Amino acid sequence: MSNYDLIVLGSGPGGYVAAIRAAQLGLKAAIIEKETLGGICLNWGCIPTKALLKASELNYTLSKLDDFGINVIKPKYNWSKIVSRTRKVASKLSTGVGHLLKKNKIDIIYGMGSIAGQGRVIVNNSKKNVLHESPNIIIATGARARTIPGIKYNEHFWSYKEAMISDKKPEKLLIIGAGAIGVEFASFYNDFGSDVTLIEMQKNILPSEDLEISDLAKTYFEKSGIKVFVSTKAQDFKSNGNGVSCLLKNSESIKKKHTFNKVIMAVGIEANVEDIGLENINLELDKGRIITDSCGATSEQGIYAIGDVTGPPWLAHKASHEGIRCVERIFDPNSTTNHRIIVPSCIYSRPQIASIGLTENGALEKGYKTKVGKFPLVGNGKSIAMGSSDGIVKTIFNKDNGELLGAHMIGTEVTELISNYSIAMQLEATEDDLFNVIFPHPTVSESIYESVLNAFDRGLHI
Amino acid sequence: MPIPILMPSLSPTMTEGNLVKWSKNIGDNIKPGDIIAEIETDKATMEIESIEEGKLEKIIFKEGTEGISVNSLIAVLSLPEDSSKDIDNLIKKYVPTKETTEEVKLKQDNLEDNTSELINKEEIREIVESKQEDHVLSTEYKENIIPKVISNDIGKDIPAANEENKIFASPLARRMAHINKIDLADVKGSGPKGRIVKSDIDKLTNNYSEINSNINVNNKLFKPNKKLKISSMRKTIAAKLSYSKSNVPHFYLTVECSVEKLMTARNDINIEADPENKISINDFIIKALANALQEVPEANCSWQNDHIIIYGNVDIGVAVAVEEGLYTPIIRNAENLGLQEISSLMKDYIIRAKSNKLSPEEYEGGNFTLSNLGMYGIDSFSAIINPPQSGIITTGAIKKIPLVTDKILNTYVMKCQLSGDHRVIDGVVGAKLLQSFKSFVENPAKMLL
Numbered sequence: 001m002s003n004y005d006l007i008v009l010g011s012g013p014g015g016y017v018a019a020i021r022a023a024q025l026g027l028k029a030a031i032i033e034k035e036t037l038g039g040i041c042l043n044w045g046c047i048p049t050k051a052l053l054k055a056s057e058l059n060y061t062l063s064k065l066d067d068f069g070i071n072v073i074k075p076k077y078n079w080s081k082i083v084s085r086t087r088k089v090a091s092k093l094s095t096g097v098g099h100l101l102k103k104n105k106i107d108i109i110y111g112m113g114s115i116a117g118q119g120r121v122i123v124n125n126s127k128k129n130v131l132h133e134s135p136n137i138i139i140a141t142g143a144r145a146r147t148i149p150g151i152k153y154n155e156h157f158w159s160y161k162e163a164m165i166s167d168k169k170p171e172k173l174l175i176i177g178a179g180a181i182g183v184e185f186a187s188f189y190n191d192f193g194s195d196v197t198l199i200e201m202q203k204n205i206l207p208s209e210d211l212e213i214s215d216l217a218k219t220y221f222e223k224s225g226i227k228v229f230v231s232t233k234a235q236d237f238k239s240n241g242n243g244v245s246c247l248l249k250n251s252e253s254i255k256k257k258h259t260f261n262k263v264i265m266a267v268g269i270e271a272n273v274e275d276i277g278l279e280n281i282n283l284e285l286d287k288g289r290i291i292t293d294s295c296g297a298t299s300e301q302g303i304y305a306i307g308d309v310t311g312p313p314w315l316a317h318k319a320s321h322e323g324i325r326c327v328e329r330i331f332d333p334n335s336t337t338n339h340r341i342i343v344p345s346c347i348y349s350r351p352q353i354a355s356i357g358l359t360e361n362g363a364l365e366k367g368y369k370t371k372v373g374k375f376p377l378v379g380n381g382k383s384i385a386m387g388s389s390d391g392i393v394k395t396i397f398n399k400d401n402g403e404l405l406g407a408h409m410i411g412t413e414v415t416e417l418i419s420n421y422s423i424a425m426q427l428e429a430t431e432d433d434l435f436n437v438i439f440p441h442p443t444v445s446e447s448i449y450e451s452v453l454n455a456f457d458r459g460l461h462i
Numbered sequence: 463m464p465i466p467i468l469m470p471s472l473s474p475t476m477t478e479g480n481l482v483k484w485s486k487n488i489g490d491n492i493k494p495g496d497i498i499a500e501i502e503t504d505k506a507t508m509e510i511e512s513i514e515e516g517k518l519e520k521i522i523f524k525e526g527t528e529g530i531s532v533n534s535l536i537a538v539l540s541l542p543e544d545s546s547k548d549i550d551n552l553i554k555k556y557v558p559t560k561e562t563t564e565e566v567k568l569k570q571d572n573l574e575d576n577t578s579e580l581i582n583k584e585e586i587r588e589i590v591e592s593k594q595e596d597h598v599l600s601t602e603y604k605e606n607i608i609p610k611v612i613s614n615d616i617g618k619d620i621p622a623a624n625e626e627n628k629i630f631a632s633p634l635a636r637r638m639a640h641i642n643k644i645d646l647a648d649v650k651g652s653g654p655k656g657r658i659v660k661s662d663i664d665k666l667t668n669n670y671s672e673i674n675s676n677i678n679v680n681n682k683l684f685k686p687n688k689k690l691k692i693s694s695m696r697k698t699i700a701a702k703l704s705y706s707k708s709n710v711p712h713f714y715l716t717v718e719c720s721v722e723k724l725m726t727a728r729n730d731i732n733i734e735a736d737p738e739n740k741i742s743i744n745d746f747i748i749k750a751l752a753n754a755l756q757e758v759p760e761a762n763c764s765w766q767n768d769h770i771i772i773y774g775n776v777d778i779g780v781a782v783a784v785e786e787g788l789y790t791p792i793i794r795n796a797e798n799l800g801l802q803e804i805s806s807l808m809k810d811y812i813i814r815a816k817s818n819k820l821s822p823e824e825y826e827g828g829n830f831t832l833s834n835l836g837m838y839g840i841d842s843f844s845a846i847i848n849p850p851q852s853g854i855i856t857t858g859a860i861k862k863i864p865l866v867t868d869k870i871l872n873t874y875v876m877k878c879q880l881s882g883d884h885r886v887i888d889g890v891v892g893a894k895l896l897q898s899f900k901s902f903v904e905n906p907a908k909m910l911l
């Protein structure tokens with residue numbers, strides 16, 4: 001048995017960052033991990049998928065080299081090397097997390113952690129139970145892919161995990177669910193030449209994005225060869241030797257039979273609240289997610305929760321931020337600094353999509369009077385020079401006081417641009433401040449400036 | 463000629479007033495002495511009487527309008543011979559001309575239609591001001607009136623950080639504060655290192671951030687905060703006492719007085735007195751303080767930065783709690799008043815204080831203050847001096863305690879505390895004052911001398 005100031009359940013980007021912050025503040029921290037350091041993000045999420053998407057982007061770029069006057073003999077790819085590279089990337093980063101934890105003198109306890117009451121965690125490893133005690137416990141157990149009842153993941157039905165380590169590229173692929181995970185796999189397999197069908201139950205793909213961006217994304221995906229069906233459900237799955245047949249039913253209830261080699265289920269996320277001893281404490285849950293205040297405090301004294309286990313948006317950077325905030329509040333319960341949580345979101349499809357704050361409709365629904373500026377990348381010199389001028393940058397202001405309410409963009413590398421808005425929003429810049437910012441030329445970031453100017457009818461290059 | 467009715471200056475510190483109520487309607491005939499409106503000043507709500515005769519022709523500011531500058535036109539009385547032109551001319555004399563009005567209207571239109579105008583800060587301010595002012599004016603006068611505020615506020619910049627007294631605030635918070643006429647100096651910043659951020663202004667305008675509320679905030683664990691309007695009185699209390707506590711070096715002296723004789727004396731007086739003539743313990747204490755200040759005149763003084771005033775008379779303010787805050791009506795020349803006079807003055811003050819009917823000259827000024835929380839069972843407390851006064855004496859609850867002499871006796875005692883302004887009163891002077899005060903309290907017969 002050991003005593004700690006803080007025990008963290010789960011070593012994903014929420015958990016390990018929380019533990020490091022605790023160590024920085026002089027707390028003795030331990031982290032419990034049942035599988036691999038770094039959690040889903042590092043091992044089965046953000047990082048390896050980005051490695052995959054880099055490969056598919058390169059493959060796509062190769063097909064465009066002729067536009068730049070470069071001739072290459074038809075390139076070949078080695079599928080297993082593509083996949084194994086992503087595993088190496090993941091394991092490199094996971095090892096890195098291990099070093100970071102060690103450097104900060106954080107105890108790593110492998111095994112399945114379960115809360116045994118306030119201040120007590122039992123870790124089960126190879127049938128041995130060890131009790132650890134700490135007045136503060138952070139639950140950072142994350143989330144997992146949701147399943148559709150009646151469907152089990154197998155060689156034909158893939159979750160993100162199987163989709164990431166396939167042994168060969170499927171010829172015909174169905175992706176169910178056009179959220180971030182669905183569209184990223186759609187882009188990946190499409191750019192390697194799979195015949196990809198992407199279906200979404202709701203009226204728009206990427207339903208949480210700004211409607212205009214979502215519509216543009218659909219147009220671009222279709223242009224790249226992905227078959228996109230909205231308001232569509234898949235049913236009556238039948239497995240056969242080569243794959244799966246099913247009926248795709250659209251909003252007019254017209255059913256059509258299709259066959260696919262593989263199906264990727266990307267229908268959402270469920271919090272990991274099972275087998276961690278929640279029955280031993282008095283925790284309030286809502287739809288299977290742990291309810292917390294803005295600093296991660298739950299309804300139980302000394303028990304905190306951060307990241308995906310507390311609900312959407314399911315994003316690593318949100319979990320890390322919450323982890324820091326939670327630990328700082330544990331360290332100094334009287335700290336009164338007011339953090340505003342504004343979480344940017346990035347999707348690494350081709351083209352990329354990035355957003356922050358309210359969508360245009362969301363702002364109107366909340367009763368804001370808005371001023372909206374837009375700038376298409378076709379007006380941006382750098383984008384044209386790079387040969388990728390598909391896309392738009394959209395900025396939404398509160399008309400009454402110039403507050404930045406949200407920003408939405410689609411286009412090449414826009415995920416690297418959104419943090420401009422993160423900074424502006426966190427520092428509470430108004431349009432006057434942004435008018436005074438100098439964006440370097442030639443960069444894609446100039447389109448941020450133009451989009452802001454456009455909201456106030458001052459656009460220069462449009 | 464029509465007669466202008468202006469926002470009166472009801473106290474020396476009053477710069478603006480709130481129009482609480484119109485007691486007369488447009489078209490009513492007004493006689494001298496008629497009450498035409500109720501005005502809330504920084505301390506009290508007062509009725510204003512007309513000194514002229516005429517018909518109430520125009521009302522310029524609606525009921526509920528706040529922050530009307532002293533000497534602004536608030537209404538117009540007309541005489542039978544006045545033409546509507548005479549009346550318009552009078553109004554024009556007090557408010558800017560029609561052309562300017564149209565300019566502002568133009569700018570307002572610009573805000574609606576041509577948003578690029580927003581770039582010009584000056585204009586935003588003007589537009590915002592004029593928009594905010596609109597609802598203030600009664601509709602029939604909208605087209606003729608430019609609010610004075612506009613001309614006064616042009617050139618007054620959005621508060622910016624200056625070298626001496628830096629206020630850290632986000633650009634958005636600054637703009638929102640400006641729009642909502644909030645002084646950033648009054649805002650407590652909750653951002654990093656106390657920076658004033660949007661949510662701090664939202665809290666004051668009761669407009670919580672939507673963006674913040676959609677993430678992870680557990681409504682079951684939190685009850686919403688309530689937002690209260692700050693009354694003029696509360697603002698005055700806040701400003702005055704913050705000034706005092708930060709600028710006046712307070713020191714505190716405590717003494718315990720036996721009130722055995724005082725209670726006997728009071729019983730003896732009251733047993734024969736009619737109910738309305740009964741004397742309270744507090745009346746004795748006022749008298750005792752008045753006598754003590756006469757005996758120790760160097761304590762009856764005031765720090766005036768470049769000189770010190772030693773007061774001739776003894777004017778004692780007595781703290782009276784009311785619903786919204788407190789008043790300190792003044793017993794003037796208390797050293798020359800008898801107990802009965804003090805008592806009946808106080809009774810009248812208390813009744814009128816509770817209904818906000820004290821006039822400013824009754825509560826402004828004073829040399830020293832008395833505050834009593836004995837009725838709430840408080841043993842003793844340290845009060846904040848009401849500047850430019852030099853001190854305040856507080857009294858606590860009267861308690862029965864055992865007194866050991868040759869034998870053990872029960873006796874009544876009361877704790878009294880002096881807060882003194884150390885710039886003008888040193889410890890020894892304070893101690894002398896408290897000693898003298900104690901001797902009057904303990905031997906009330908001395909007050910007869």
